Amino acid sequence: MAYLFPRRLRDKFWPEPLPPPGSFQGQTVLVTGATAGLGRAAAVHFATLGARVILTSRSMASGEAAKRDIERMAGITGQGKIRVMELDMNRYSSCVSFFNQLKQSEQWSHGLDCAVLNAGIINPHFAESPEGWEQTIQVNTLSTTLLGLLLLSWMKQGPKDRNPPHLVFVTSRDHLEPDITSWADWSGQGGGLLQYFSREENWPSHQPQPNYAESKLMLMYAVGEICNQAVGPDGRVRVIVNSVCPGLVSTDIARLVVKHSRAMQLLVPLYLGVLGKSADYGARFYVTAARASEKEHGKFVQSLLTDEEYHRLRVPNMESDTATDVKGLVWKEILSELREKVPSLDELMKA
Numbered sequence: 001m002a003y004l005f006p007r008r009l010r011d012k013f014w015p016e017p018l019p020p021p022g023s024f025q026g027q028t029v030l031v032t033g034a035t036a037g038l039g040r041a042a043a044v045h046f047a048t049l050g051a052r053v054i055l056t057s058r059s060m061a062s063g064e065a066a067k068r069d070i071e072r073m074a075g076i077t078g079q080g081k082i083r084v085m086e087l088d089m090n091r092y093s094s095c096v097s098f099f100n101q102l103k104q105s106e107q108w109s110h111g112l113d114c115a116v117l118n119a120g121i122i123n124p125h126f127a128e129s130p131e132g133w134e135q136t137i138q139v140n141t142l143s144t145t146l147l148g149l150l151l152l153s154w155m156k157q158g159p160k161d162r163n164p165p166h167l168v169f170v171t172s173r174d175h176l177e178p179d180i181t182s183w184a185d186w187s188g189q190g191g192g193l194l195q196y197f198s199r200e201e202n203w204p205s206h207q208p209q210p211n212y213a214e215s216k217l218m219l220m221y222a223v224g225e226i227c228n229q230a231v232g233p234d235g236r237v238r239v240i241v242n243s244v245c246p247g248l249v250s251t252d253i254a255r256l257v258v259k260h261s262r263a264m265q266l267l268v269p270l271y272l273g274v275l276g277k278s279a280d281y282g283a284r285f286y287v288t289a290a291r292a293s294e295k296e297h298g299k300f301v302q303s304l305l306t307d308e309e310y311h312r313l314r315v316p317n318m319e320s321d322t323a324t325d326v327k328g329l330v331w332k333e334i335l336s337e338l339r340e341k342v343p344s345l346d347e348l349m350k351a
């Protein structure tokens with residue numbers, strides 16, 4: 001959309017303001033996938049603003065290296081305010097064991113004030129997760145939803161008199177892009193939509209980011225359901241849930257896309273170089289979302305579109321009759337997959 005170019009340039013040079021120093025003093029913030037890019041930049045912001053930060057990585061070695069960088073950048077070396085935990089979202093067992101360890105940790109036992117589910121991937125090559133799903137769908141949709149459900153149930157149990165904690169899902173404006181008119185039909189074909197997007201013969205290899213927009217749209221559907229579950233029987237919001245798009249940010253997320261073809265080797269760095277903002281600037285929207293008010297529960301935090309534009313553009317994929325049908329189908333599939341593969345899900349959500 002050409003009219004967005006000037007706004008991308010604006011966002012590249014005019015940062016979202018940060019709250020005053022000490023705004024997160026005494027708070028504990030979880031950031032998944034914080035060894036690089038936006039997650040690491042967000043961890044630096046939260047730590048600089050006073051928070052204790054739990055960051056996750058698939059490898060403890062790179063998590064510890066990121067921890068040292070973040071402590072240095074935030075000026076908190078040696079203060080013991082950052083903790084690294086292992087999390088591989090290709091496997092449900094890793095998500096569940098991460099969640100159990102998080103809950104059991106005495107050091108952080110007062111619970112979380114904010115969780116930012118940031119970890120996400122783009123993979124131009126078809127790859128299957130150990131759970132049997134295409135990896136983009138596995139990480140961006142299924143495992144993010146699993147973590148969201150587990151964290152929500154835990155965060156809801158906090159004392160009723162404290163300010164509601166925040167659960168932030170990093171999605172993308174790309175959720176507006178898929179054409180969902182055939183999704184209900186695909187859902188009806190053996191195995192459902194998740195199977196459809198996970199079959200190699202349906203892999204859209206001509207696209208630079210196959211399944212990415214679809215994975216984020218399905219996550220947006222799940223976030224809608226999680227928002228409903230975050231409201232208590234008295235109608236009060238127990239956990240403030242938001243989705244956020246950091247905008248176009250120069251990170252390594254496109255590294256595999258760049259390797260994919262010669263054209264991409266030229267185009268991606270050029271595009272990101274001209275219009276991509278820094279991870280520092282993009283991660284500021286996570287901080288904004290982590291301070292959203294109860295009235296802003298459910299809001300999609302982003303800067304590229306005006307609220308009016310976003311509400312108009314979201315109609316086909318989020319508000320139309322087709323979207324309502326598809327949303328229900330997707331949620332049903334996600335929930336039945338999670339219940340089947342994580343039989344302890346309902347118990348974990350109650351405990």
Ligand SMILES: NC(=O)c1ccc[n+]([C@@H]2O[C@H](COP(=O)([O-])OP(=O)(O)OC[C@H]3O[C@@H](n4cnc5c(N)ncnc54)[C@H](OP(=O)(O)O)[C@@H]3O)[C@@H](O)[C@H]2O)c1
Nearest residue numbers: 033034035036037038057058088089119120248249251253
């Ligand atoms: N960059 C953009 O322009 C942009 C725009 C809109 C939305 N986003 C979203 O922002 C989020 C962060 O993107 P980024 O650009 O910062 O990407 P990035 O630089 O590639 O960082 C991704 C992070 O996710 C972690 N990760 C990757 N695979 C994982 C897995 N299987 N399990 C657990 N963690 C995993 C990585 O940590 P380890 O390798 O240490 O595990 C890494 O720290 C993503 O959700 C992305 O979709 C980005």
